[in-house]
Amino acid sequence: MLISNLEILPDYRIVKHIGLVQGSSVRSKHVGRDIMASIKNIFGGELEGYTELLHESREEATARLVTQAKEIGANAVLNVRFSTSSIAAGAAEIFVYGTAVELEKT
């Protein structure tokens, strides 16, 4: 499965546009991480726990996107976009969407 945030791929021809596919993931960390984060807020700096959290959600969201694309018979997802929002303190949503297409190598 080819995932790209480009609209046009050189060397490939789009045979069929199948439709929009999406994947999203909301995750949170345990309370200990949240407490550590609020302490870190006094000193400043990177919140590694949350970075890790967002990394995990990104992977999960992308995996869901791929599953959906496969189900409808696509072999590539183009023009992929990520979107993030904080749902509540300590929880974040990552939403990824793109166009599922059938590609053919020219």
Added chain:
Amino acid sequence: MIEIGFFLVFMTCGFVFGSLAEQRHFKRIIQREKMMNSLPVVASRYPPEDVAYHQHLVAGSVVVASDYFKSFTAGLVNIFGGSVTPFESLLDRGRREAILRMKDEAKICNAELIFNVKLETTRIATGRAGAIEVLAYGTAMTPVSLLDVNPTTLAAIRKSASSQTDS
């Protein structure tokens, strides 16, 4: 009285550790940016057609928190208006770090270019102060010729591609 004491302690801690961390972070960022200079990041949507490339989606993200001192001074500036420099530097740090992490990922794929880069910033609320999350993503372009030369990289790309698709 105790509250004022806490406030002063937090302010000093924030100022001392916060600016130290920021200075160190900027130093590291500049160092890594110099190392990564050979890998240009392009915001254009249309890839060059003359060279055959292998595409790969790469991303980098970071969460940086503001410190107590920054948040407080930002609050003060808010009363009078004007540019909120403490937060400007925080956002700058976050964006540059995210782009660097994306480049790190692209380097693994032996990429020559990163195309159609998008940056996404979100405020994450933790307590009274804020933290920001920056996500940078784009399409890493690896020349097919380079893929042939380096089989280990090809294996790495295939591995990361198959972990996404398991096909």
